[in-house]
Amino acid sequence: MTAQTPSQPALELAGVSKTFHGGARAIAALQDVSLQIRPGQVTGLIGPDGAGKTTLMRLAAGLVSADAGMLKVLGIDVAHDPLAVQSSIGYMPQRFGLYEDLSVQENLDLYADLQGVPPGQRPARFAELLHMVGLAPFTGRLAGRLSGGMKQKLGLACTLVSPPRLLLLDEPTVGVDPVSRRELWSIVYRLVREHGTSVLLSTAYLDEAERCDAVILLHQGRLLGHGSPADFSGPLAGHSYSLTANLPKRRLQMLLARLPGVVDAIIEGERVRVVSREAAPPDLRALGETIPGLQVQPVAARFEDAFVMRLRGGAADAVDTAAAMQGSTRRVARAEDPAVIAVDQVQRRFGAFYAVKGVSFEVRQGEVFGLLGANGAGKSTTFRMLCGLLPASAGSLRVAGHDLRHAAAQARARIGYMAQRFSLYVHLSVRQNLTFFANAYNLPRARRASRIQWALHGFDLADYADLPSGDLSLGYKQRLALAAALMHEPDILFLDEPTSGVDPLARREFWQRINLLAESGVTVLVTTHFMDEANYCDRLLIMAEGETLAQGTPAEMKARFRTPQLPDPSMEDAFIGLIERRAESSGAAA
Amino acid sequence: MSTPRGGALMRLKGMVRKESLQILRDPSSIAIAFVMPVVLLLLFGYGVSLDARHIPLGLVLEHPDANSSSFAAAFDQSEYFSPRYYTDIQSAERDLAAQRIDAIVWLRADFSKRLLARGDAPVGVILNGVDANQARITSGYVQGAWQSWLLAYAAARGQELKMPVAVEQRVWFNPALRSRNFLVPGLVAVIMTLIGALLTALVVAREWERGTMEALMVTPIRIRELLLGKVMPYFVLGMGGMLLSVAMARWQFDVPLQGSFWLLLIASAIFMLVALAMGLLISTVSRNQFVAGQIAILVTFLPAFILSGFIFDIGSMPAPIQVITHIVPARYFVAILQSLFMAGDIWPVVLGNAAALLLMMLVLFAVLRRKARKSLE
Numbered sequence: 017m018t019a020q021t022p023s024q025p026a027l028e029l030a031g032v033s034k035t036f037h038g039g040a041r042a043i044a045a046l047q048d049v050s051l052q053i054r055p056g057q058v059t060g061l062i063g064p065d066g067a068g069k070t071t072l073m074r075l076a077a078g079l080v081s082a083d084a085g086m087l088k089v090l091g092i093d094v095a096h097d098p099l100a101v102q103s104s105i106g107y108m109p110q111r112f113g114l115y116e117d118l119s120v121q122e123n124l125d126l127y128a129d130l131q132g133v134p135p136g137q138r139p140a141r142f143a144e145l146l147h148m149v150g151l152a153p154f155t156g157r158l159a160g161r162l163s164g165g166m167k168q169k170l171g172l173a174c175t176l177v178s179p180p181r182l183l184l185l186d187e188p189t190v191g192v193d194p195v196s197r198r199e200l201w202s203i204v205y206r207l208v209r210e211h212g213t214s215v216l217l218s219t220a221y222l223d224e225a226e227r228c229d230a231v232i233l234l235h236q237g238r239l240l241g242h243g244s245p246a247d248f249s250g251p252l253a254g255h256s257y258s259l260t261a262n263l264p265k266r267r268l269q270m271l272l273a274r275l276p277g278v279v280d281a282i283i284e285g286e287r288v289r290v291v292s293r294e295a296a297p298p299d300l301r302a303l304g305e306t307i308p309g310l311q312v313q314p315v316a317a318r319f320e321d322a323f324v325m326r327l328r329g330g331a332a333d334a335v336d337t338a339a340a341m342q343g344s345t346r347r348v349a350r351a352e353d354p355a356v357i358a359v360d361q362v363q364r365r366f367g368a369f370y371a372v373k374g375v376s377f378e379v380r381q382g383e384v385f386g387l388l389g390a391n392g393a394g395k396s397t398t399f400r401m402l403c404g405l406l407p408a409s410a411g412s413l414r415v416a417g418h419d420l421r422h423a424a425a426q427a428r429a430r431i432g433y434m435a436q437r438f439s440l441y442v443h444l445s446v447r448q449n450l451t452f453f454a455n456a457y458n459l460p461r462a463r464r465a466s467r468i469q470w471a472l473h474g475f476d477l478a479d480y481a482d483l484p485s486g487d488l489s490l491g492y493k494q495r496l497a498l499a500a501a502l503m504h505e506p507d508i509l510f511l512d513e514p515t516s517g518v519d520p521l522a523r524r525e526f527w528q529r530i531n532l533l534a535e536s537g538v539t540v541l542v543t544t545h546f547m548d549e550a551n552y553c554d555r556l557l558i559m560a561e562g563e564t565l566a567q568g569t570p571a572e573m574k575a576r577f578r579t580p581q582l583p584d585p586s587m588e589d590a591f592i593g594l595i596e597r598r599a600e601s602s603g604a605a606a
Numbered sequence: 607m608s609t610p611r612g613g614a615l616m617r618l619k620g621m622v623r624k625e626s627l628q629i630l631r632d633p634s635s636i637a638i639a640f641v642m643p644v645v646l647l648l649l650f651g652y653g654v655s656l657d658a659r660h661i662p663l664g665l666v667l668e669h670p671d672a673n674s675s676s677f678a679a680a681f682d683q684s685e686y687f688s689p690r691y692y693t694d695i696q697s698a699e700r701d702l703a704a705q706r707i708d709a710i711v712w713l714r715a716d717f718s719k720r721l722l723a724r725g726d727a728p729v730g731v732i733l734n735g736v737d738a739n740q741a742r743i744t745s746g747y748v749q750g751a752w753q754s755w756l757l758a759y760a761a762a763r764g765q766e767l768k769m770p771v772a773v774e775q776r777v778w779f780n781p782a783l784r785s786r787n788f789l790v791p792g793l794v795a796v797i798m799t800l801i802g803a804l805l806t807a808l809v810v811a812r813e814w815e816r817g818t819m820e821a822l823m824v825t826p827i828r829i830r831e832l833l834l835g836k837v838m839p840y841f842v843l844g845m846g847g848m849l850l851s852v853a854m855a856r857w858q859f860d861v862p863l864q865g866s867f868w869l870l871l872i873a874s875a876i877f878m879l880v881a882l883a884m885g886l887l888i889s890t891v892s893r894n895q896f897v898a899g900q901i902a903i904l905v906t907f908l909p910a911f912i913l914s915g916f917i918f919d920i921g922s923m924p925a926p927i928q929v930i931t932h933i934v935p936a937r938y939f940v941a942i943l944q945s946l947f948m949a950g951d952i953w954p955v956v957l958g959n960a961a962a963l964l965l966m967m968l969v970l971f972a973v974l975r976r977k978a979r980k981s982l983e
Contacts, residue, residue, distance in 0.1 A: 077824045079982045098980065103826040113821020117631045118624065129620020130825035132613040174821075184824075 024091050025052040026182045026214035027076055032085035034071055041487075045071040047237045048085070053216060053230070055181075058208055060228030061218035062323070064519025065490050067234040069218040070110070073186045076216070077107045090181055103131075106180030110187050112171030116160030120151055123159055123174055131178035145173040148203060164391045165196025172203065183207065185217040189224065193390025193560075194547060194588045195595050201227055222520055223548070223588075225319040233323065240326050245319045252317035252325065254295035255279075258287045262309035266531045266552075273528060275302055280324040282524060283551045285584070286571050291321045320520070327521055356381050356508060356539050357402065362411035364397050371397040373562045374411070379541060379555075381507075384534045386553035387543040388591065394562040395543040396436065399512050402541070404428055416507060429457075432506035436513040438493045442486030446477050446496055449485050450503065457504035471499035475529075491522030498529065509533060511542040515549065527552050547588040558594060565594045617827050621835025628809070629839060638805050639847045643797040647851060650789050651859045661744050663687045664698040664707040666730075669715040673722075677713060677729075680755035686747045695730075702734060709733045709744050711752075787862070790855040791947040792916030795936045796907070797851050798874065801844040802881025803888065803906035804899065810836065810889030811898035819893075823980045833978060837882050844878045845871075855947070865946035869956060873946070876963045877939040881906070883970035884935075890977045910936035915944075938962045 034046040046068045053059045061069050074080045076089055078098030087094040089101045114123055124145070128138055146152040149169035154162065159170060168188055175183065185204075189197045201224075207213040217228070225231045226245050233241040233248070241248060261268050269288045273281040277298045280291040292298045297312050357379040364372040372394040379385040387395045400406040401413055404424030413420040418427035440449045450471050454464040472478040475495045480488060485496055494514065501509065511530070515523045523546075530552065534540050542553065550556055550570050558565040558573070566573055570587060577585045577593040585593075629635045663681060667674045670693070681687045690707060692698040698710045712730030721727035731748055733741045813819040822832065852870065855861040863870070884906050892898040912918060913927070914936035920928055931937045938959035945955040 074982060078980070079820065079823055081981070081983070099826060099828070102824050102980075105824065107821065107824035109817050109820040109824075111817035113818050115624065115628065115818055116816070117628055122624070122627060126620050126624045127825065129616050129623075130822070130827050132616055132826060171821075 024055065025088070026055040026090060027051075027053040027216060028086075028088040029072075029075075030086045032072075032075065032082045032087060034068075034075060034080065034082050036071075044237045046075070046082075049234075049237075049239045050085075051232060051239060051242050053214065053232075055214045056208060056212045057229035058204060058215045058217060058227070060225050060231045061216060061234065062220075062222065062225050062231055062319075063234035063240075064220065064327075064521070066236070067519075068237040069234060070186055071237075072234070073107070073184050073216070073218060076101075076182075077105065077184055078102055104180060105182045105184060106175035106178075107184045108171050108175045108186065108188060110190070112167050114159045114167060114171050114174065117158060119156050119158050120146075120162070120170055121155040123170060124177060127174040128177045133178050141177060145176055148206070149173045150199070165192050165199070168192050168196060168200060169203070172200065176207070179211055179213070181214065183213050183215045185215065187218050187220065189219060189221060193393075193545075193595070194591050196390070198592060220519075221546075222320040222323055225323075231319065233326065235327060241322075248319050248322035249317040252291070252321050254314065254317075255292050255325075256315045256317045256321050257290045257292065257297050258284070258313045258315045259290060260287045260309075260311050261307045263307060266535065268307070270528065270531060270535075271303060271307070272298065275299070277302070279328055280321065280524070283527075284548075285551060285574065289315065291317075291324060323520065324524075354381060355379060356416055357385075357541060358412075358414040359398075359402070360412045362398070362401060362413055363409045364394075364401060364406065365409040370562050372401070375557070375559070375562075375564050376411075377557050377564075377567060379539055381539050382534055382537045383554045384530065384540045384542065384552060386550050386556045387541070387559060388545070388547070388550055388556055389543075389559035389565075390545060392561075393559040395559055396512060397562075398559075399510060399541075399543060403431060403433055403510060429504075430507050432501035432504070432509045434497050434501045434509070434511045434514055436516070438490075438497060440485050440493070440497060440500060443484055445482045446485050446488070447472070447481045449496060449500060453500040453503045459504060467503050467505075471503065475499045490518050491525075494518055494522065494526060498526070502533075506538070508539045508541070511540065513543055513545070515544065515546060523549075547586065547591055550587045558591060560595060560598065565598060613826065614828070614831060617825075618831050618835055621827070621831065622838050625809075625835060625839040629843060635805060635809070635843070639801050639843045640850060642800060643793075643847050643851045644854065646793055646797060647790065647854050647858070650793055651786055651854075654785075654789065659686060660688045661686055661709065661747065662707045663689045663744075663748075664692055664701055664710040665689045666692045666695050666698045666710060666712040668693060668695075668713065669717070671718050673718040674713045676759070677717075677752075677755055680751050680758075681711065684747070684751050687751070699732070702732065705734070707734075708740065709748065711748060786859055787948055788944055789917070790851075790859050790861045791943040792914065792940045794848055794851045794855070794874070794943055795877065795914060795916060795939045796910050797847050798844050798878055798939075799881050799906050799910040799936055801847050802840065802878055803885040804902040805843075806836065806840050806882055806885030807888040807892070807898040807902040808895055809840075810886065811893055811895040814889075814893035815895055820982065823982070827980075829978050829980050830975070832980075833886060833974065836886060837879070840882055840885075841875075841878055844881065845874065848874045848878070861947060863947055864950040865956075866951050869951055870943075870946050873939065873942045873956065873960055873963070876960060876967060877935065880935045880963055880967045880970060883967060883974055887970060887974050887977065890974070909934040913937065914940040916940050935963060935966050938966075 029052075030050050032046055032049045033044070036043045036045055049068075049072070061072060063069055071080065075082055075087055076094065078094045078101050081095055090104055092100050092104075094101050115126070118126065124142055128141075133141060143152075146155065149172060151166060151170055151173065154166070159167060162170060172185070172188070188200055192200070204215055204217065208215060219225075228245065230243065231241070231245055231248060232239065259268065259272065265283050265286055265288060269281050269283050272278055272288055272290050275298050277293050278290055279293050282289050290298055297314075300307070300310070355378040359378070360376050362372060362375050363370065375394070375398060377385070387398060389395050397406065401408050401420070402415060404420045404427055407421070415427040416430040418424075420427055441452070444452065447468065450468045451464070454467055459467060472481055475498070477492070477496060477499065480492065485493065488496065498514070515526055518526065527549070530540055530542070544550070553570060555567070555569050556573065557567045573590045573594075574585045574587065577590045582589060665678050665681060667678060678689065678691070681689045690701070695710070695712055698707070698712070701707050702710055710730070710732040712732065714728070714730070717727050717729075729752065731745070733745055735741045813822070852863070856863055885902065888898055888901050888905070892901055910916070913920075913931045913934045915931070916936070920931050920937065923931070941959045942956050945952045
């Protein structure tokens with residue numbers, strides 16, 4: 017089926033630079049990038065937010081023009097003939113480009129008209145596409161009424177009405193549940209296998225890099241590497257180890273992260289995964305104490321290890337947050353702590369639609385409790401009810417001993433809340449934002465000054481104290497937001513999707529801080545759609561369509577899906593297994 | 607591969623169908639195109655009137671007798687006044703201050719005596735000058751009423767009133783002096799501006815906000831097809847709003863249409879294209895619905911309201927403002943509308959203004975063609 021000359025690259029960049037000007041500031045989105053993408057395979061475009069992924073996609077689609085350098089798509093110079101390029105590629109922007117007030121069929125019709133698909137070929141093509149993305153039963157439904165995963169697949173179908181030779185997918189898997197992610201990948205593989213389509217797919221999920229034939233690693237507009245995933249992880253053989261000990265996993269992770277020879281230490285399941293700077297296990301003598309029952313096991317290196325190694329430049333700058341956060345340590349978590357959050361059979365109705373139906377859980381003091389689920393699963397609604405921002409339609413919610421129906425204000429005084437989107441004042445400086453929150457929480461004058469000092473130093477914000485908070489990078493904004501939520505030393509911390517859009521390094525640092533807070537007795541309730549972050553939680557509640565899918569520790573959940581074929585299932589495997597079981601049981605019931 | 611020409615037609619058809627479906631499914635489009643005109647027409651047709659009728663007038667008769675009563679009766683019978691009677695000036699002044707009456711006509715106690723004795727009886731008139739326009743109208747009506755009383759008074763005594771110059775007044779084009787007759791046609795221009803510029807600017811900005819524009823641009827569609835695909839459905843919608851307004855003007859408010867309907871249709875079509883071009887131009891400047899709406903209100907809707915001569919006469923504006931009105935397209939259309947509705951097919955007026963609109967349309971589309979690009983920058 018491959019109609020291309022194998023030698024001709026699907027996409028070729030030579031010395032491409034692009035700078036955006038926003039007022040007085042210039043942002044270099046891409047700097048002197050040269051690369052060639054081989055046809056007939058899946059190339060992953062990987063990098064943290066602001067790396068230049070979307071700019072590269074838009075340059076290739078002829079939507080923006082390069083300041084310098086040359087771009088060729090399928091042998092055509094984009095600057096010279098953008099229309100010819102646009103006629104032979106498929107492009108799905110981040111929000112899928114669907115008309116929500118048109119039905120599935122009408123969206124397909126529109127793109128078929130725009131792509132010039134002859135009417136005679138349409139019925140067969142539509143049938144094939146609808147079957148492939150599983151939307152055949154929903155042709156009459158408005159696109160706006162589809163779930164996130166279905167929208168993403170319809171967006172993909174629309175870009176495929178006229179079979180493109182190069183398919184550009186800009187972060188197609190963001191905010192989509194793992195099942196839909198997996199389905200998207202199988203569609204992409206099928207396109208490559210059966211039609212020889214070249215695919216360029218950008219993603220912020222590092223684990224997706226392993227699924228690509230080739231990976232382009234971008235960071236701050238520069239090309240850091242280009243090759244197969246094995247090319248990245250290969251040189252790191254012997255650097256990666258998995259450790260366990262007779263210590264709580266978070267405690268162990270904090271100890272290991274502070275070792276000088278350790279580049280990366282993350283919690284994975286019940287173990288701690290460590291990347292060592294040298295091709296040898298980390299030197300544990302530097303700890304100055306013996307860890308009881310320590311076992312070290314070498315594991316295969318993976319793309320993520322290479323990513324962290326390259327971005328940290330091999331320097332072990334794992335943040336020494338322990339000392340910095342000392343000030344907020346007030347008590348030690350005890351084994352038999354009382355439940356500080358109690359949710360019982362809570363429902364929330366919007367008209368005839370149940371956003372949350374019959375959810376119950378308890379969180380004990382000092383616990384990190386996670387709410388997991390895809391967009392639209394009901395996580396944020398549950399959260400807003402716990403913050404007293406939204407009354408429950410039925411059931412009871414108690415936070416720090418206060419019933420939210422009667423004493424929402426008292427409960428809120430004990431809560432620190434970090435909203436999903438950056439909700440500080442972008443025109444105020446870091447210091448002004450902190451002062452504002454200190455005042456809003458009614459801190460006494462003396463405490464106010466000391467807490468602001470604590471925030472500036474504990475979160476490494478002192479250098480930026482007088483900068484408008486809008487100018488901070490996303491990772492620093494997130495630090496500031498966390499500091500603001502902690503100004504009044506709350507007993508309970510609510511984090512709504514705290515790490516979405518933040519790069520993997522900032523995410524690691526963020527979780528270190530959360531661990532420290534939990535160790536000092538703060539109860540943490542967090543929502544996330546990153547399945548790997550679930551490992552940082554003591555216990556989890558997985559939600560789907562407003563209902564509880566499962567509740568328990570990460571280890572328990574994964575254990576339910578352990579099979580001979582899959583001896584060590586990931587959180588994502590467990591999530592997909594739960595969704596499938598649910599579909600089976602509801603299918604059996606129907 | 608289909609032929610390029612067939613492809614262009616197919617793409618255009620797809621765009622027009624998509625846009626039409628969106629209009630039909632979006633209640634706010636329908637509201638702006640059909641509900642808003644009805645509300646505006648009802649408001650202006652019934653609510654706003656620039657005529658002075660039933661002016662509350664205070665008549666102070668300090669010493670009521672036959673002469674002063676017959677003078678007062680002249681006001682009583684007039685449909686322009688609803689008089690209230692006072693016997694002392696103080697209470698009338700209090701009511702004037704309290705805005706219960708708009709003017710005072712004051713006949714002193716010696717009115718009859720001086721009228722009979724010397725024939726130089728003074729009449730005091732006090733006007734509330736806060737609304738200067740209203741005050742002038744009232745003053746004119748008061749004089750009219752008093753003059754007709756004088757004539758009747760003289761005739762009754764077999765005398766001829768000596769007046770060196772007599773005004774014989776005839777009102778053309780709107781003999782009943784109904785302000786509705788010129789307000790309602792002018793509203794058509796405002797309504798079409800609303801649909802053409804505001805609605806179009808909003809829907810294009812919405813495509814940017816929802817990210818659909820980005821997807822559209824990476825299809826083989828040409829920018830002219832994209833523009834045409836937007837213009838055509840909204841042209842139909844705007845002409846629909848226009849026909850609705852004309853029908854309401856004709857049958858709901860009995861505004862006569864003196865000129866040719868076809869001429870009205872052609873002039874409206876040109877103006878509609880001008881409004882659409884303005885809307886599309888705004889959308890190339892702003893990709894945010896809120897800002898696009900603000901700009902559209904500020905540069906198209908408000909000028910159409912204030913500077914078009916629809917309510918405020920352009921001739922009585924200060925000279926610099928008069929100059930500015932020349933770049934307001936609604937000005938030319940309002941002139942055409944008022945002439946077609948009230949005076950008939952006055953060719954010099956219609957042709958001159960239509961030529962101005964046509965020129966504006968060509969310039970705007972030329973600018974649009976240059977400005978609109980298939981690019982996100």
